Amino acid sequence: MRQTAQDLSATELSAAYAAGLDPREVAESVLARIAEREPVLNAFYVHDPDQVRRDAEASAKRWASGTQLSAFDGVPATVKENIPRAGVPVPSGTALANPPVAAENAPVTDRMLEAGLVLLGSTTMPDWGMLSSGVSSRHGITRNALDPALTTGGSSAGAGAAAAAGYGPLHVGTDIGGSIRLPGTWAGLATLKPSAGLVPLHAPYLGRAAGPLARTAADAAALMSVIARPDVRDYSARPYPRMDWFAGPANPSGLRVGLQLNAGSGAEVDPQIAAAVQRAADLFAAAGARVRELPPFMTPEQLAGIDAFWRTRSWADYSALEEGQRENVLPYIVRWCAGGRNYDGVATMVHYHRFAQVQQATIAATRDFDLVLSPVAPMAAFPAEQPMPIDDPDRPMAHISFTMPYNMSGQPAATVNCGFMADGRTIGLQLAGPVGADDRVLAAAAWFETVRGDASPDWSRVP
Structure with missing residues (x-):
């Protein structure tokens, strides 16, 4: 399969947008990939193509006027379903009726929107995040993009499937015992479970973290540059020195x-x-x-x-x-x-x-x-x-x-x-x-x- 717009990394997309590539073209390419693969993979809990198109159009206008919100304005991304988005129900993978509806965005969601990322939707998880697979009473089965007969891992199941399938370059999961990294190993991805309190959470809990799933370490770092920013709503947050997310590969000599x-x-x-x-x-x-x-x-x-x-x-x-x-x-x-x-x-x-x-x-x-x-x-x-x-x-x-x-x-x-x-x-x-x-x-x-x-x-x- 030849490389198309949805296969570009976040940094490549950023440079391409600056050179004139239209975010709407990228959005359509990603939407086509999703339409093709989603009937098998089942990575999304919430996915609204019309909203994606509206957000991509808004990004295109910002790039055209030189008012882009960040270097990654217009880059497609997803969030796990337990990361609140205002007005979107949060069932946490269960088939329970009348799941709670988020009253406001989580800090991670706000950071992504403030940077102009185009949110493709909310990705699936198993019941209460307590399985290391994509099996859910609400969603059915989320499958591995590399081989649909296999698990994508969990509990960031949909995020892992979306990252491997090329639903854009940037995906956020959560992790309390391995839920970002297990999809990483079983889908060939680059991921990071960040230091405690580095990425602010809407509901801190012992061991919980939110972090990136991507195809490359560079894309994981790019996403960290967006979401690893303080928010007073996370009462467990810690102050950290400024980190260099764009230093690139570091030779391990002497480590x-x-x-x-x-x-x-x-x-x-x-x-x-x-x-x-x-x-x-x-x-x-x-x-x-x-x-x-x-x-x-x-x-x-x-x-x-x-x-x-x-x-x-x-x-x-x-x-x-x-x-x-x-x-x-x-x-x-x-x-x-x-x-x-x-x-x-x-x-x-x-x-x-x-x-x-x-x-x-x-x-x-x-x-x-x-x-x-x-x-x-x-x-x-x-x-x-x-x-x-x-x-x-x-x-x-x-x-x-x-x-x-x-x-x-x-x-x-x-x-x-x-x-x-x-x-x-x-x-x-x-x-x-x-x-x-x-x-x-x-x-x-x-x-x-x-x-x-x-x-x-x-x-x-x-x-």
Whole structure:
């Protein structure tokens, strides 16, 4: 498939707009791609082509008059459905009747509109964001753009599908244990779970972050330049020094790099995935990085405790529903969260304290490194119809032991494709760094993209 307007990166579109390309032409190209692929992929919860055309026309007029709102005015983008847009219902993936309607935009939405981005719509997620797939009681199944038989990952399921399919270059998801990075590894994307409080949230929660999913690290950085701006509505926000999102690839010579191939809990890493991550680490070493092994630092008890706390939280949400509404929640979610109904207050507090234990362990284990390389997940993409990679709601989540620690520690963690399984499924490399090193982490990911060779996704072959 030849490259068309919707395949251009955000930076390429910015330069093209400045040189005279009409944002309306790009919008029509993206809308055509969406119309072609959306019946199979099911990436959107809300998508209004007429509104997209109106917003693209407004952008075209601004560029024509020299009043563009930012360098990325007119660039197509999406937001996950749990990121509020004023007047749009927020069902969070569930088929519950009468979902709440957002009274105002989330900070992320405001930043994107202030920059003139053309919002294509709100992307899908599974029920309450508690599945790592695109299975939803409201939306049905969201599928992987690289192979619709496979999951796109979750809970930022629609964002992952949209990014891989070429629905424009910029997509925002949310992440509480891996929900940005898991679609990254299973769809060959570049993503970032930012440092805690760097991207303002409308509803802060322990470990939650919002961040970019894109085809390249440069596009992820471009989106961060838009959304990583303070907002007083996020009471958990932290002040960070100014970051250089446009520095480009950074040679890793001299960096202290940890290599973690064993998380200490969860599922065993597939040997093909371990080999791909090892090859990536070898490239860093060949470029002068000082690579050494990082031993496991999270225990099975910590993973089980955090899983149990999330079950209790979701059981409280489920129990608050009216009797007639409960049948609308995905049965897998009901079975999973029912595991939390019998924990008393003491047990719940024990589970809650696991978060701090993981935070402490992660900071302590990684403090001597500039960068930590690891798999994103221990397994490759699984069938699209399957709610979780290990299809047993009674077991703790066995696939988040590499990703979830960085939610708890507040450290930035990016992903980039680093190889392929023998059957062609993508393999993601996670790159984590110290709190506040988001721009440097993305610069390292961008450097890896320049040396990974045949580990690069061939986007021209996306159906």
